[in-house]
Amino acid sequence: MYRLMSLIGGLLLGRSSTSKQGVIVIPGIIDADFTRQVKILAYALQTPVTIPKGSRIAQIVALENILPHRQCPKEPHEKHRMNRGFGSTGHDVFFTLDLTNRPFRTVRLQCGSHKFKLKLLLDTGSDVSILNQLFWPSDWPLQAPTSHIVGVGGRRISAISADPIHISFKNVRVVAARLSAFFLMASAEQPPILKITWLTDNPVWVEQWPMTETRLQIAEQLIQEQLDAGHIRPSVRPWNTPIFVIPKKSGKWRLLHDLRKVNEQMQAMGALQPGLPAPTMIPQGWSIVVIDLKVCFFTIPLHPQDTQHFAFTVPSINRAAPTKRYEWVVLPQGMRNSPCMCQLFVDWALRPIRQHFSDALIYHYMDDILIATKQPLSNAKMDRLILQLEHQGLTVVPEKLQRSAPWKYLGWLITDAQIRPQKITLHDTITTLHDTQKLFGDLQWVRPIVGITNDELLPFLSWLCGNDANSSRPKCGVMSRTDAFAALIKKGRDRIVEIDGKEPADISIPMKDEDLEWLLRHSVALQKALLGFADAGPVWVPSRFTRACPPARIPSDSENDPDDNDLPGTTSDDPEPD
Numbered sequence: 001m002y003r004l005m006s007l008i009g010g011l012l013l014g015r016s017s018t019s020k021q022g023v024i025v026i027p028g029i030i031d032a033d034f035t036r037q038v039k040i041l042a043y044a045l046q047t048p049v050t051i052p053k054g055s056r057i058a059q060i061v062a063l064e065n066i067l068p069h070r071q072c073p074k075e076p077h078e079k080h081r082m083n084r085g086f087g088s089t090g091h092d093v094f095f096t097l098d099l100t101n102r103p104f105r106t107v108r109l110q111c112g113s114h115k116f117k118l119k120l121l122l123d124t125g126s127d128v129s130i131l132n133q134l135f136w137p138s139d140w141p142l143q144a145p146t147s148h149i150v151g152v153g154g155r156r157i158s159a160i161s162a163d164p165i166h167i168s169f170k171n172v173r174v175v176a177a178r179l180s181a182f183f184l185m186a187s188a189e190q191p192p193i194l195k196i197t198w199l200t201d202n203p204v205w206v207e208q209w210p211m212t213e214t215r216l217q218i219a220e221q222l223i224q225e226q227l228d229a230g231h232i233r234p235s236v237r238p239w240n241t242p243i244f245v246i247p248k249k250s251g252k253w254r255l256l257h258d259l260r261k262v263n264e265q266m267q268a269m270g271a272l273q274p275g276l277p278a279p280t281m282i283p284q285g286w287s288i289v290v291i292d293l294k295v296c297f298f299t300i301p302l303h304p305q306d307t308q309h310f311a312f313t314v315p316s317i318n319r320a321a322p323t324k325r326y327e328w329v330v331l332p333q334g335m336r337n338s339p340c341m342c343q344l345f346v347d348w349a350l351r352p353i354r355q356h357f358s359d360a361l362i363y364h365y366m367d368d369i370l371i372a373t374k375q376p377l378s379n380a381k382m383d384r385l386i387l388q389l390e391h392q393g394l395t396v397v398p399e400k401l402q403r404s405a406p407w408k409y410l411g412w413l414i415t416d417a418q419i420r421p422q423k424i425t426l427h428d429t430i431t432t433l434h435d436t437q438k439l440f441g442d443l444q445w446v447r448p449i450v451g452i453t454n455d456e457l458l459p460f461l462s463w464l465c466g467n468d469a470n471s472s473r474p475k476c477g478v479m480s481r482t483d484a485f486a487a488l489i490k491k492g493r494d495r496i497v498e499i500d501g502k503e504p505a506d507i508s509i510p511m512k513d514e515d516l517e518w519l520l521r522h523s524v525a526l527q528k529a530l531l532g533f534a535d536a537g538p539v540w541v542p543s544r545f546t547r548a549c550p551p552a553r554i555p556s557d558s559e560n561d562p563d564d565n566d567l568p569g570t571t572s573d574d575p576e577p578d
Contacts, residue, residue, distance in 0.1 A: 010060040012040060018057040022046050025058045110166040111140045129167075132352075135384055136391050140165075191393065192348050194341055195303040197267040203238040204261045208313045208323075211244065216317065219245050222255040223314060223326065231298050235327035237308040259334045262309055269340040276410050276448050277363040279370065280419055286361070287376040288414065290407050291389075292400035293346070296367035297331040297338055299393045300345045310335070342366060349392035353385060363409075370409050411445045421449055436463045485509060486525035493529075507533060 009032045014025025022045040030038060040058050051057065103122040108115055109131075118135055136142075141162035211219065222245065226232045241262055245253045282288065293299075302310070311327040331338040346364055354362055363370040371377070377385070382403075386396050407414040413422045423445045427438040440460075443452060479487065489507060496504045507530070509516060519526050 009034075009063050011063055012038070012058060012060055014042070014058050015056055018051075018055075021051070022049055023051070023057060029063075030060065105169060108168045110168070111137075111161070111163050114139060129165075135387065137387055191301075192344050193301055193303050194269075194337075194344065196306045196309075196337060198309070199265055199267060202265075204265060204309075205238065205240045206242055206258070206261055208240070208315055209242045209244060211315070213317060215245050216315065218253045219243065219255065220314060222253060226255070227326070229298070231330045232326040232328055233307075235308070235311045235325050237311040237325075237327060239309050239311045239327075240313055240325070241311075243312045243314075257310070257312060257328075257332050257334055259310070259332060259336075263334075263336040265309075266335075266337060269337045272340055272343045273365060276365055277370075278448065279363070279409055279412050279414055282361060282372045282414075286372045286374055288402075288405075288407050289371045289373075289377060289382070290402035290409050291369040291371070292397045293367035293369070293389075294395040294397045296342050296346065296394065297333055299395060300331045300342055302329055302331060339366065346394065349389060349394055353388055365410060368410055370407075411448070421445060430463075433464070440464065482519055482523045483525050486523065486529040489526075489529040503533070 010030045012025070012028040012030060014023070014027070018025060023042055024045065026041040026043075028041070038060070042057070104119055105122050106117055106119050108117050114137060116137070118131075120131075142159035143162040223232070239262070241260075242258050244256055244258070246256060248254055307327050307329050310332050311325060314324045314326070316323055331341055343364075343366060346367065346369075350362060350364055350369070354360075357371070357373065359374065361370075361372040363372075371385075389396055402408065405415050408422060411422050413420050423442060426442045426446075427435065430436055430439060440457075443457070446452070489509075492507075493504060496502075511519075520530070
């Protein structure tokens with residue numbers, strides 16, 4: 001290697017022709033004061049590889065001295081490299097340049113049928129195009145990369161696009177219409193997946209509670225929805241705790257999992273926030289956006305070693321088939337550490353947003369997020385913010401997105417002029433357990449205002465337990481004569497179907513025709529009890545019953561001659577039953 005006073009060394013690089021053959025040369029730096037023979041380090045991707053004699057497999061790029069008038073000096077205690085090892089002993093020199101007019105262009109990015117516009121910095125010499133994770137659409141698939149991104153901020157974990165991305169400019173045709181080797185990359189750090197600390201490894205097995213056929217069908221439907229969403233998976237673990245379904249006010253049903261026995265085996269993580277954030281700290285006149293996340297627990301994965309503890313069983317009717325068993329792979333509702341793990345996950349998802357909107361006030365509690373800025377967020381910034389949350393795995397509820405006054409946040413009603421509690425009245429009439437639950441719900445709204453502590457609420461928590469489940473209870477209500485008829489008809493029809501496998505051929509009601517006609521017009525219970533019976537067979541009435549009280553007859557569609565004196569379905573030779 002020749003030495004010149006204007007050079008500080010050389011950069012050893014592999015040739016592109018060698019790389020095509022599968023031989024990778026490891027780059028290195030050689031000082032100008034190196035006197036030994038230059039050796040290279042290389043490896044082959046696949047063996048064997050044949051390289052003809054005399055082929056050039058590497059090259060040295062001379063590094064000129066960019067310091068003015070002199071060569072890069074060495075410290076007094078430093079020696080020349082001479083014939084010592086491979087590398088560099090010189091000072092690190094970094095080139096920086098302030099750009100006042102950077103080449104920004106508005107480009108159109110398209111992956112499949114989804115496309116959007118974005119303002120990007122152009123670099124004609126770049127080999128990889130990088131897109132901030134804040135702007136990466138959530139429905140564009142990603143895959144693990146073979147390299148990493150290194151910049152001023154250090155080394156970042158990244159993800160590479162699984163599909164080609166088409167880039168086009170205004171008034172310019174599509175650039176690289178087929179991007180087979182050209183991908184956009186989005187930096188993506190791994191989410192915090194905490195492992196639960198268990199006090200014991202002994203499996204918990206609690207038998208599944210019996211459910212009615214209707215509730216079992218609803219449970220199977222809800223479980224299929226969770227299975228399709230990827231929230232549960234089939235399991236054969238030795239853990240089991242019961243599930244059940246409850247109706248909502250909206251008419252839908254909710255799937256619940258009784259995890260009380262499992263919670264006793266885990267170590268509590270504790271609360272991360274001692275209280276709710278107060279919106280009174282928001283400066284007056286700032287713009288506010290309130291975001292509500294959809295089913296936050298179901299977007300946070302469980303540690304793979306913890307999923308087996310949250311298994312459950314779906315029974316089959318009459319044990320006609322083996323039971324189906326599943327386990328949760330996301331945070332289940334009812335687990336004692338789910339709130340803590342949810343707060344950590346959402347806080348991790350908000351970190352890039354906090355960095356991007358450094359001047360904004362961002363309040364976060366569980367799945368409720370409040371963002372306050374001096375100037376209102378534009379639609380483009382709001383869309384990017386939502387895309388960032390979706391990219392992190394969180395889903396925003398569009399109908400609960402609040403961008404104008406009044407805002408409702410954590411029990412507060414925020415307007416342009418004042419901040420007050422949403423509810424300041426208490427339900428103080430306590431007669432049932434449900435009334436007690438309403439009272440405690442009201443207290444949760446006013447606790448941050450009046451400063452009610454947990455110790456002050458502790459004496460009243462026993463009210464929520466209710467009475468002993470085995471204690472005697474009075475009869476619930478009194479049924480009217482019409483409701484009693486309806487209940488008896490439904491019970492009789494169900495019992496006959498269980499025994500005979502089909503609907504009864506006869507229903508006799510001890511009342512007059514005009515009374516039955518009037519009740520059918522005004523009693524919903526009786527209408528439901530006789531629903532669909534018009535298609536049943538002929539009516540047969542015992543003779544002694546007709547002598548005692550001529551009953552009303554339910555007309556049948558199978559009666560061909562209503563004027564026939566004989567009862568439908570019988571003949572004159574049939575003996576009269578006892």
